[in-house]
Amino acid sequence: MRTDSRLPRVLHVLLHLEQAEEPLTSEQIGKMLNTNPSLVRRTMAGLREAGFVGSTRGHGGGWVLERSLNEIALADVYAALGSPELFSLGRSADAPACLLERAANLATGKALEAARETFQAELERVTVADLVRPHAQKIREHQEKRTGKVLQRGDQ
Amino acid sequence: MRTDSRLPRVLHVLLHLEQAEEPLTSEQIGKMLNTNPSLVRRTMAGLREAGFVGSTRGHGGGWVLERSLNEIALADVYAALGSPELFSLGRSADAPACLLERAANLATGKALEAARETFQAELERVTVADLVRPHAQKIREHQEKRTGKVLQRGDQ
DNA sequence: AAAATTTGTAACTTTATAAGTAACGAAATG
DNA sequence: CATTTCGTTACTTATAAAGTTACAAATTTT
Numbered sequence: 043m044r045t046d047s048r049l050p051r052v053l054h055v056l057l058h059l060e061q062a063e064e065p066l067t068s069e070q071i072g073k074m075l076n077t078n079p080s081l082v083r084r085t086m087a088g089l090r091e092a093g094f095v096g097s098t099r100g101h102g103g104g105w106v107l108e109r110s111l112n113e114i115a116l117a118d119v120y121a122a123l124g125s126p127e128l129f130s131l132g133r134s135a136d137a138p139a140c141l142l143e144r145a146a147n148l149a150t151g152k153a154l155e156a157a158r159e160t161f162q163a164e165l166e167r168v169t170v171a172d173l174v175r176p177h178a179q180k181i182r183e184h185q186e187k188r189t190g191k192v193l194q195r196g197d198q
Numbered sequence: 199m200r201t202d203s204r205l206p207r208v209l210h211v212l213l214h215l216e217q218a219e220e221p222l223t224s225e226q227i228g229k230m231l232n233t234n235p236s237l238v239r240r241t242m243a244g245l246r247e248a249g250f251v252g253s254t255r256g257h258g259g260g261w262v263l264e265r266s267l268n269e270i271a272l273a274d275v276y277a278a279l280g281s282p283e284l285f286s287l288g289r290s291a292d293a294p295a296c297l298l299e300r301a302a303n304l305a306t307g308k309a310l311e312a313a314r315e316t317f318q319a320e321l322e323r324v325t326v327a328d329l330v331r332p333h334a335q336k337i338r339e340h341q342e343k344r345t346g347k348v349l350q351r352g353d354q
Numbered sequence: 355a356a357a358a359t360t361t362g363t364a365a366c367t368t369t370a371t372a373a374g375t376a377a378c379g380a381a382a383t384g
Numbered sequence: 385c386a387t388t389t390c391g392t393t394a395c396t397t398a399t400a401a402a403g404t405t406a407c408a409a410a411t412t413t414t
Contacts, residue, residue, distance in 0.1 A: 044372045044398060045288035053302035054290065061298075067389065074296065081374060083390065099390040100382025116305060126372090128313070130286040130400090132201035134210065140230065142217075145329040146209035149272060153324075157284070157317035164309040173301040199400040200369060223360065237403065239361065255361040256411025282401090286371090 048085055048123050051075050053116070055086065056170050059095065060111055065104030085123075092122035110171070117165035128161060129154055204241055204279050207231050209272070211242065212326050215251065216267055221260030241279075248278035266327070273321035284317060285310055 055071055068079035068086075075082065086105060089095045096108045120126075131154065133147040211227055224235035224242075231238065242261060245251045252264045276282075287310065289303040 044374090046286050046372060047288055047290045048372085049287060050290045050299075050302045050306040053305065054296070054299045057298035057301060065389095069389085074299075075290070077373075078375065079390090080376080080392090081372095083392085087391080097390060098382075099380075099388080101384065101388050103382070103389050105390095116309065127286050130199065130202050130283050131205060132203055134203045134206045134231070140210070142213040142330065143206075143210045143230075145213060146206045149209065149324060149329045150206040153272065153317050153320040156320050157313040160316040161309050161313035164312050168305060168309075173305045174298065199371080200402050202401060204401085221360095225360085233402075234404065235361090236363090236405080237401095239363085243362080253361060254411080255359080255409075257359050257413060259360050259411070261361095 046126050048126060049116075049120055052085060052089060052119060052123065053170060053173065055082075055105075056089075056094070056107065056111060056114070056119070057174060059105060059107040062106075065098065065102065065106045067104040071105065088122040088124055089119070092118065094118070094122060112169055112171040114170045115166055116168050116170065117162060119170065120165055128158055202282050204282060205272075205276055208241060208245060208275060208279065209326060209329065211238075211261075212245075212250070212263065212267060212270070212275070213330060215261060215263040218262075221254065221258065221262045223260040227261065244278040244280055245275070248274065250274070250278060268325055268327040270326045271322055272324045272326065273318060275326065276321055284314055 054074065055066075058071070058074060059066060068082040071082045071086075072079045083097075086095060086097070090097055094107070094109050094114055095105050097103070097105050131150075133150055134143060135147070138144050138147065210230065211222075214227070214230060215222060224238040227238045227242075228235045239253075242251060242253070246253055250263070250265050250270055251261050253259070253261050287306075289306055290299060291303070294300050294303065
Protein backbone atom coordinates (compact mmCIF):
# COMPACT_ATOMS: atom_id res chain seq x y z
CA MET A 43 0.00 0.00 0.00
CA ARG A 44 0.99 3.60 0.08
CA THR A 45 2.93 4.62 3.12
CA ASP A 46 0.59 5.68 5.88
CA SER A 47 1.31 9.37 6.46
CA ARG A 48 -1.65 10.20 8.64
CA LEU A 49 0.30 10.81 11.82
CA PRO A 50 2.70 13.45 10.48
CA ARG A 51 -0.11 14.96 8.47
CA VAL A 52 -2.48 15.54 11.33
CA LEU A 53 0.38 16.81 13.48
CA HIS A 54 1.07 19.29 10.74
CA VAL A 55 -2.57 20.31 10.73
CA LEU A 56 -2.72 20.72 14.50
CA LEU A 57 0.26 23.07 14.38
CA HIS A 58 -1.46 25.17 11.74
CA LEU A 59 -4.73 25.19 13.64
CA GLU A 60 -2.94 26.63 16.64
CA GLN A 61 -1.72 29.53 14.57
CA ALA A 62 -5.03 30.15 12.84
CA GLU A 63 -7.36 32.81 14.13
CA GLU A 64 -10.37 31.53 12.24
CA PRO A 65 -11.58 28.05 11.43
CA LEU A 66 -9.61 26.43 8.62
CA THR A 67 -11.73 24.75 5.98
CA SER A 68 -10.99 21.26 4.72
CA GLU A 69 -10.23 22.95 1.44
CA GLN A 70 -7.50 25.09 3.00
CA ILE A 71 -6.09 22.21 4.96
CA GLY A 72 -6.14 20.10 1.82
CA LYS A 73 -3.87 22.62 0.17
CA MET A 74 -1.40 22.45 3.03
CA LEU A 75 -1.32 18.67 2.75
CA ASN A 76 -1.40 18.56 -1.02
CA THR A 77 -4.58 16.58 -1.05
CA ASN A 78 -8.31 17.07 -1.28
CA PRO A 79 -10.92 18.13 1.26
CA SER A 80 -12.60 14.76 1.47
CA LEU A 81 -9.46 13.04 2.64
CA VAL A 82 -8.92 15.80 5.17
CA ARG A 83 -12.39 15.25 6.63
CA ARG A 84 -11.89 11.53 6.78
CA THR A 85 -8.50 11.83 8.43
CA MET A 86 -9.53 14.51 10.91
CA ALA A 87 -12.68 12.65 11.96
CA GLY A 88 -10.79 10.70 14.62
CA LEU A 89 -9.33 13.84 16.14
CA ARG A 90 -12.78 15.31 16.39
CA GLU A 91 -14.12 12.22 18.14
CA ALA A 92 -11.23 12.45 20.56
CA GLY A 93 -12.18 16.07 21.29
CA PHE A 94 -8.92 17.59 20.09
CA VAL A 95 -10.55 19.58 17.33
CA GLY A 96 -14.03 20.68 16.45
CA SER A 97 -15.66 21.20 13.10
CA THR A 98 -18.58 23.37 12.12
CA ARG A 99 -20.52 23.44 8.90
CA GLY A 100 -21.70 26.26 6.76
CA HIS A 101 -20.38 29.70 6.04
CA GLY A 102 -17.35 30.55 8.18
CA GLY A 103 -17.16 26.95 9.30
CA GLY A 104 -14.17 24.65 9.33
CA TRP A 105 -11.82 23.13 11.82
CA VAL A 106 -10.68 24.64 15.10
CA LEU A 107 -8.50 23.50 17.95
CA GLU A 108 -10.44 22.52 21.07
CA ARG A 109 -7.53 21.74 23.36
CA SER A 110 -4.16 23.27 24.01
CA LEU A 111 -1.40 21.47 22.20
CA ASN A 112 0.30 21.18 25.56
CA GLU A 113 -2.36 18.74 26.63
CA ILE A 114 -2.06 16.52 23.56
CA ALA A 115 0.69 13.92 23.49
CA LEU A 116 1.68 12.45 20.16
CA ALA A 117 0.44 9.16 21.55
CA ASP A 118 -3.04 10.67 21.92
CA VAL A 119 -3.00 11.72 18.30
CA TYR A 120 -1.86 8.30 17.18
CA ALA A 121 -4.62 6.68 19.24
CA ALA A 122 -7.18 9.11 17.82
CA LEU A 123 -6.22 7.95 14.35
CA GLY A 124 -7.12 4.44 15.42
CA SER A 125 -3.54 3.35 16.20
CA PRO A 126 -2.81 2.39 12.61
CA GLU A 127 -0.54 -0.57 12.02
CA LEU A 128 3.03 0.48 12.63
CA PHE A 129 4.90 -2.29 10.86
CA SER A 130 4.97 -3.51 7.31
CA LEU A 131 6.68 -6.61 8.64
CA GLY A 132 4.86 -9.35 10.48
CA ARG A 133 4.72 -12.94 11.49
CA SER A 134 3.92 -15.75 9.13
CA ALA A 135 0.77 -17.37 10.55
CA ASP A 136 -1.30 -16.76 13.63
CA ALA A 137 -1.06 -20.09 15.40
CA PRO A 138 1.22 -22.41 13.48
CA ALA A 139 1.30 -26.07 14.41
CA CYS A 140 5.01 -26.33 13.64
CA LEU A 141 7.10 -25.65 16.72
CA LEU A 142 9.92 -24.21 14.67
CA GLU A 143 7.57 -21.84 12.95
CA ARG A 144 6.24 -20.78 16.31
CA ALA A 145 9.76 -20.12 17.52
CA ALA A 146 10.45 -18.02 14.43
CA ASN A 147 7.26 -16.06 14.92
CA LEU A 148 7.91 -15.60 18.58
CA ALA A 149 11.34 -14.13 18.00
CA THR A 150 10.12 -11.84 15.24
CA GLY A 151 7.18 -10.76 17.34
CA LYS A 152 9.41 -10.05 20.31
CA ALA A 153 11.62 -7.70 18.32
CA LEU A 154 8.57 -5.99 16.87
CA GLU A 155 6.95 -5.63 20.28
CA ALA A 156 10.09 -4.09 21.70
CA ALA A 157 10.16 -1.66 18.80
CA ARG A 158 6.49 -0.82 19.28
CA GLU A 159 7.08 -0.07 22.93
CA THR A 160 9.91 2.29 22.08
CA PHE A 161 7.71 4.01 19.52
CA GLN A 162 4.85 4.30 21.97
CA ALA A 163 7.09 5.58 24.75
CA GLU A 164 8.50 8.25 22.48
CA LEU A 165 5.00 9.32 21.45
CA GLU A 166 3.96 9.54 25.07
CA ARG A 167 6.99 11.59 26.00
CA VAL A 168 6.29 14.35 23.51
CA THR A 169 3.36 16.74 23.24
CA VAL A 170 2.33 18.38 20.02
CA ALA A 171 3.36 21.69 21.51
CA ASP A 172 6.89 20.35 21.91
CA LEU A 173 7.23 19.98 18.18
CA VAL A 174 7.70 23.67 17.56
CA ARG A 175 9.64 24.46 20.69
CA PRO A 176 13.09 23.87 19.20
CA HIS A 177 12.09 25.91 16.18
CA ALA A 178 10.18 28.57 18.02
CA GLN A 179 12.61 31.30 17.09
CA LYS A 180 12.62 30.38 13.39
CA ILE A 181 8.86 30.24 13.27
CA ARG A 182 8.55 33.57 15.06
CA GLU A 183 10.81 35.22 12.50
CA HIS A 184 8.85 33.69 9.68
CA GLN A 185 5.59 34.92 11.14
CA GLU A 186 6.96 38.42 11.59
CA LYS A 187 8.04 38.58 7.99
CA ARG A 188 4.65 37.34 6.84
CA THR A 189 2.45 39.50 9.05
CA GLY A 190 4.70 42.46 9.39
CA LYS A 191 4.14 42.67 13.10
CA VAL A 192 6.29 41.60 16.01
CA LEU A 193 4.81 38.82 18.07
CA GLN A 194 4.94 38.97 21.83
CA ARG A 195 6.79 36.29 23.71
CA GLY A 196 4.15 33.72 24.64
CA ASP A 197 1.87 34.40 21.68
CA GLN A 198 2.44 30.90 20.41
CA MET B 199 0.77 -4.35 0.38
CA ARG B 200 0.62 -7.71 2.02
CA THR B 201 2.42 -7.97 5.29
CA ASP B 202 6.04 -8.81 4.70
CA SER B 203 6.59 -12.18 6.35
CA ARG B 204 9.99 -12.97 4.93
CA LEU B 205 11.92 -12.66 8.17
CA PRO B 206 9.91 -15.19 10.20
CA ARG B 207 9.65 -17.42 7.19
CA VAL B 208 13.36 -17.73 6.53
CA LEU B 209 14.03 -18.14 10.24
CA HIS B 210 11.58 -21.01 10.15
CA VAL B 211 13.42 -22.49 7.17
CA LEU B 212 16.83 -22.14 8.82
CA LEU B 213 15.59 -24.05 11.85
CA HIS B 214 14.35 -26.85 9.61
CA LEU B 215 17.56 -26.92 7.62
CA GLU B 216 19.50 -27.47 10.81
CA GLN B 217 17.44 -30.55 11.57
CA ALA B 218 17.58 -31.93 8.05
CA GLU B 219 20.11 -34.57 7.17
CA GLU B 220 19.75 -34.11 3.42
CA PRO B 221 19.19 -31.04 1.28
CA LEU B 222 15.63 -29.77 1.40
CA THR B 223 14.12 -28.95 -1.96
CA SER B 224 12.27 -25.72 -2.61
CA GLU B 225 9.23 -27.92 -3.03
CA GLN B 226 9.57 -29.32 0.48
CA ILE B 227 10.26 -25.93 1.97
CA GLY B 228 7.31 -24.53 0.09
CA LYS B 229 5.08 -27.01 1.87
CA MET B 230 6.40 -25.93 5.25
CA LEU B 231 5.67 -22.32 4.39
CA ASN B 232 2.38 -22.99 2.60
CA THR B 233 3.64 -21.47 -0.57
CA ASN B 234 5.26 -22.48 -3.84
CA PRO B 235 8.84 -23.35 -4.74
CA SER B 236 9.47 -20.27 -6.82
CA LEU B 237 8.78 -17.94 -3.95
CA VAL B 238 11.04 -20.05 -1.78
CA ARG B 239 13.90 -19.69 -4.25
CA ARG B 240 13.35 -15.97 -4.54
CA THR B 241 13.24 -15.49 -0.80
CA MET B 242 16.20 -17.72 -0.03
CA ALA B 243 18.40 -16.13 -2.68
CA GLY B 244 19.62 -13.45 -0.27
CA LEU B 245 20.60 -16.01 2.35
CA ARG B 246 22.62 -17.85 -0.25
CA GLU B 247 24.44 -14.67 -1.28
CA ALA B 248 25.21 -14.06 2.36
CA GLY B 249 26.73 -17.52 2.62
CA PHE B 250 24.30 -18.80 5.25
CA VAL B 251 22.87 -21.50 3.01
CA GLY B 252 23.90 -23.24 -0.19
CA SER B 253 21.78 -24.60 -2.98
CA THR B 254 22.55 -27.31 -5.52
CA ARG B 255 20.62 -28.27 -8.61
CA GLY B 256 19.62 -31.61 -9.96
CA HIS B 257 18.78 -34.90 -8.40
CA GLY B 258 19.35 -34.88 -4.66
CA GLY B 259 19.83 -31.15 -4.76
CA GLY B 260 18.19 -28.52 -2.64
CA TRP B 261 19.10 -26.23 0.21
CA VAL B 262 21.59 -26.89 2.99
CA LEU B 263 22.90 -24.91 5.92
CA GLU B 264 26.44 -23.59 5.38
CA ARG B 265 26.99 -22.00 8.79
CA SER B 266 26.13 -22.90 12.32
CA LEU B 267 23.02 -21.14 13.57
CA ASN B 268 25.11 -19.97 16.47
CA GLU B 269 27.01 -17.73 14.11
CA ILE B 270 23.96 -16.16 12.54
CA ALA B 271 22.27 -13.29 14.34
CA LEU B 272 18.72 -12.39 13.43
CA ALA B 273 20.15 -9.08 12.28
CA ASP B 274 22.30 -10.93 9.74
CA VAL B 275 19.24 -12.67 8.37
CA TYR B 276 17.33 -9.41 8.16
CA ALA B 277 20.25 -7.80 6.33
CA ALA B 278 20.50 -10.78 3.98
CA LEU B 279 16.88 -10.22 3.02
CA GLY B 280 17.82 -6.72 1.98
CA SER B 281 16.71 -5.03 5.21
CA PRO B 282 13.12 -4.72 4.07
CA GLU B 283 11.15 -1.68 5.16
CA LEU B 284 10.10 -2.09 8.75
CA PHE B 285 7.33 0.47 9.00
CA SER B 286 4.05 0.93 7.23
CA LEU B 287 4.00 4.42 8.68
CA GLY B 288 6.11 7.24 7.35
CA ARG B 289 6.59 10.92 6.96
CA SER B 290 4.57 13.08 4.64
CA ALA B 291 7.07 14.59 2.20
CA ASP B 292 10.81 14.42 1.90
CA ALA B 293 11.81 18.04 2.23
CA PRO B 294 8.75 20.17 2.91
CA ALA B 295 9.01 23.92 2.64
CA CYS B 296 6.56 24.44 5.48
CA LEU B 297 8.31 24.67 8.83
CA LEU B 298 5.39 23.16 10.67
CA GLU B 299 5.32 20.22 8.32
CA ARG B 300 9.02 19.75 8.86
CA ALA B 301 8.50 19.76 12.61
CA ALA B 302 5.75 17.15 12.26
CA ASN B 303 7.95 14.97 10.09
CA LEU B 304 10.89 15.35 12.38
CA ALA B 305 8.94 14.22 15.41
CA THR B 306 7.43 11.27 13.57
CA GLY B 307 10.80 10.31 12.16
CA LYS B 308 12.40 10.50 15.58
CA ALA B 309 9.92 8.07 17.09
CA LEU B 310 10.34 5.74 14.14
CA GLU B 311 14.11 5.90 14.32
CA ALA B 312 14.06 5.08 18.01
CA ALA B 313 11.79 2.13 17.27
CA ARG B 314 14.05 0.96 14.46
CA GLU B 315 17.05 1.05 16.76
CA THR B 316 15.27 -1.06 19.32
CA PHE B 317 14.29 -3.54 16.64
CA GLN B 318 17.81 -3.68 15.28
CA ALA B 319 19.34 -4.08 18.74
CA GLU B 320 17.01 -6.95 19.52
CA LEU B 321 17.90 -8.65 16.23
CA GLU B 322 21.57 -8.27 16.99
CA ARG B 323 21.19 -9.66 20.47
CA VAL B 324 19.67 -12.95 19.33
CA THR B 325 21.12 -15.71 17.18
CA VAL B 326 18.99 -18.10 15.17
CA ALA B 327 20.19 -20.89 17.44
CA ASP B 328 18.70 -19.03 20.40
CA LEU B 329 15.23 -19.37 18.96
CA VAL B 330 14.89 -23.01 19.84
CA ARG B 331 16.79 -22.93 23.11
CA PRO B 332 13.78 -22.21 25.31
CA HIS B 333 11.86 -24.91 23.50
CA ALA B 334 14.64 -27.43 23.20
CA GLN B 335 12.95 -29.98 25.42
CA LYS B 336 9.63 -29.76 23.58
CA ILE B 337 11.28 -30.11 20.22
CA ARG B 338 13.34 -33.08 21.39
CA GLU B 339 10.21 -34.88 22.54
CA HIS B 340 8.48 -34.16 19.28
CA GLN B 341 11.43 -35.48 17.30
CA GLU B 342 11.56 -38.64 19.37
CA LYS B 343 7.90 -39.32 18.77
CA ARG B 344 8.35 -38.77 15.04
CA THR B 345 11.54 -40.73 14.48
CA GLY B 346 11.08 -43.29 17.19
CA LYS B 347 14.62 -42.85 18.38
CA VAL B 348 16.04 -41.02 21.33
CA LEU B 349 18.23 -38.10 20.41
CA GLN B 350 21.50 -37.50 22.20
CA ARG B 351 21.95 -34.32 24.14
CA GLY B 352 23.73 -31.95 21.78
CA ASP B 353 22.30 -33.40 18.59
CA GLN B 354 20.55 -30.17 17.94
C1' DA C 355 22.74 -39.67 -24.58
C1' DA C 356 18.21 -39.31 -22.89
C1' DA C 357 15.17 -38.67 -19.01
C1' DA C 358 14.29 -36.81 -14.63
C1' DT C 359 15.13 -33.61 -10.97
C1' DT C 360 16.04 -29.29 -9.20
C1' DT C 361 17.57 -24.54 -9.08
C1' DG C 362 17.71 -19.59 -11.24
C1' DT C 363 15.23 -16.14 -13.10
C1' DA C 364 12.00 -13.44 -15.52
C1' DA C 365 7.32 -12.12 -16.27
C1' DC C 366 2.90 -11.79 -14.86
C1' DT C 367 -1.35 -11.76 -11.61
C1' DT C 368 -3.37 -11.22 -7.07
C1' DT C 369 -3.96 -9.10 -2.68
C1' DA C 370 -4.37 -5.61 0.78
C1' DT C 371 -4.78 -1.05 2.29
C1' DA C 372 -4.02 4.00 2.34
C1' DA C 373 -4.38 7.67 -0.76
C1' DG C 374 -6.95 9.94 -3.83
C1' DT C 375 -11.41 11.34 -6.05
C1' DA C 376 -16.36 12.27 -6.90
C1' DA C 377 -20.82 13.01 -5.42
C1' DC C 378 -24.48 14.34 -2.61
C1' DG C 379 -27.25 14.98 1.57
C1' DA C 380 -27.33 17.78 5.88
C1' DA C 381 -26.48 21.76 8.41
C1' DA C 382 -25.34 26.54 9.03
C1' DT C 383 -24.92 31.24 7.37
C1' DG C 384 -26.10 35.42 4.76
C1' DC D 385 -33.32 30.49 -0.77
C1' DA D 386 -28.60 30.44 -2.40
C1' DT D 387 -24.09 29.49 -0.73
C1' DT D 388 -20.75 27.38 2.02
C1' DT D 389 -18.96 23.70 4.46
C1' DC D 390 -18.95 19.36 6.73
C1' DG D 391 -20.29 14.09 6.89
C1' DT D 392 -20.38 10.10 4.58
C1' DT D 393 -20.44 6.70 1.10
C1' DA D 394 -18.68 4.67 -2.92
C1' DC D 395 -15.33 4.17 -6.13
C1' DT D 396 -10.52 4.27 -8.33
C1' DT D 397 -5.46 4.40 -8.01
C1' DA D 398 -1.01 3.25 -6.25
C1' DT D 399 2.32 0.21 -4.22
C1' DA D 400 4.94 -3.75 -2.91
C1' DA D 401 4.88 -8.48 -1.31
C1' DA D 402 2.82 -12.73 -2.21
C1' DG D 403 1.56 -15.89 -5.33
C1' DT D 404 1.89 -18.18 -9.92
C1' DT D 405 3.62 -19.78 -14.40
C1' DA D 406 7.09 -20.96 -17.41
C1' DC D 407 11.36 -22.27 -19.06
C1' DA D 408 16.45 -22.41 -19.47
C1' DA D 409 20.48 -24.33 -17.10
C1' DA D 410 22.72 -27.57 -14.29
C1' DT D 411 23.09 -32.05 -12.21
C1' DT D 412 22.12 -36.88 -11.46
C1' DT D 413 20.17 -41.24 -12.80
C1' DT D 414 19.29 -44.78 -16.10
